[in-house]
Amino acid sequence: MALKLVAAVVKALGSSDRNLVALHTEALKAVDRCLRDKTAPVSSRCAAGAIVTAIAEAGGSGFWANGGAAVEDTITTCLSAFHDPSPTLRDTFASALGEVAAASNASSAKEMVHCLCLCIPLASQLFCLQAYRVSMQSLHHVFGLLSCQLRT
Amino acid sequence: MLLLLQLAAEVKPSKKGALEQIIKQAVDTCLKKPLADAAAANNRHVLTALAQAWIAYLASMQANYQADEQFLINAAATLIELLATVGAWKAIAGIPDSGTAQGNELAESQGELPHAQAAVLYILRVAIIEQLSETGQVP
Numbered sequence: 001m002a003l004k005l006v007a008a009v010v011k012a013l014g015s016s017d018r019n020l021v022a023l024h025t026e027a028l029k030a031v032d033r034c035l036r037d038k039t040a041p042v043s044s045r046c047a048a049g050a051i052v053t054a055i056a057e058a059g060g061s062g063f064w065a066n067g068g069a070a071v072e073d074t075i076t077t078c079l080s081a082f083h084d085p086s087p088t089l090r091d092t093f094a095s096a097l098g099e100v101a102a103a104s105n106a107s108s109a110k111e112m113v114h115c116l117c118l119c120i121p122l123a124s125q126l127f128c129l130q131a132y133r134v135s136m137q138s139l140h141h142v143f144g145l146l147s148c149q150l151r152t
Numbered sequence: 153m154l155l156l157l158q159l160a161a162e163v164k165p166s167k168k169g170a171l172e173q174i175i176k177q178a179v180d181t182c183l184k185k186p187l188a189d190a191a192a193a194n195n196r197h198v199l200t201a202l203a204q205a206w207i208a209y210l211a212s213m214q215a216n217y218q219a220d221e222q223f224l225i226n227a228a229a230t231l232i233e234l235l236a237t238v239g240a241w242k243a244i245a246g247i248p249d250s251g252t253a254q255g256n257e258l259a260e261s262q263g264e265l266p267h268a269q270a271a272v273l274y275i276l277r278v279a280i281i282e283q284l285s286e287t288g289q290v291p
Binding site for chain 2: 057064071072078079082083087090091093094095097098099101102104105106
């Protein structure tokens with residue numbers, strides 16, 4: 001029941017919320033926990049599949065964070081669910097897998113790659129700024145010492 | 153400091169490259185490779201599930217990402233090619249028949265894969281041909 005709520009929330013937020021990545025990551029963690037529990041009833045595992053579908057339909061931003069670690073895990077989970085004896089579960093994860101494949105064309109995927117492109121010059125600039133700050137601090141210190149010496 | 157800068161510059165391109173690879177190969181990893189594996193193993197349940205996954209993928213591409221007819225035709229070609237490749241490999245590998253008569257044309261050693269063929273036919277029929285217009289359906 002709670003999992004169905006999570007799926008509904010993911011669907012409702014669509015694809016342009018700031019906290020989307022965090023929400024998707026948390027939802028995927030919940031899915032993993034649910035599927036690892038072998039004694040869970042089929043309906044709750046089906047709901048976990050529905051969450052994956054909802055995330056992928058909303059653009060799958062949570063998949064591409066952290067260099068795509070989540071998407072590989074999700075694909076493995078879907079494929080292992082295909083060996084399950086219950087046909088409803090196989091159906092749910094089948095649609096989930098299809099949506100995940102389609103989500104690779106989403107704009108959020110391209111944005112993530114662009115973000116990583118931008119990180120390189122940004123990181124280099126940050127390093128330069130830090131070096132500048134350190135050198136200014138040391139200069140300040142030296143001036144302080146010099147001014148002390150000059151006064152004496 | 154310079155060393156750190158160089159290290160950071162090295163890490164970021166490889167991460168970006170890795171992510172790009174994952175995204176580009178998402179379709180392959182999700183759908184094509186498992187279909188090939190399941191066809192080779194002749195696993196009926198997995199093939200049914202993968203057929204549904206393919207249908208969901210094609211429907212989603214049409215609904216959300218404006219896939220055109222050419223995309224559907226390419227997908228159809230990919231599926232048939234995949235089936236042909238797996239069938240050819242099986243024929244070459246010469247899987248021994250399980251007690252069927254000699255010269256049986258429908259045996260696995262001849263490259264026939266009944267479950268996989270049924271799955272691919274289902275995908276083609278439901279997801280692709282239905283969606284194509286008159287001009288697409290005729291050939």
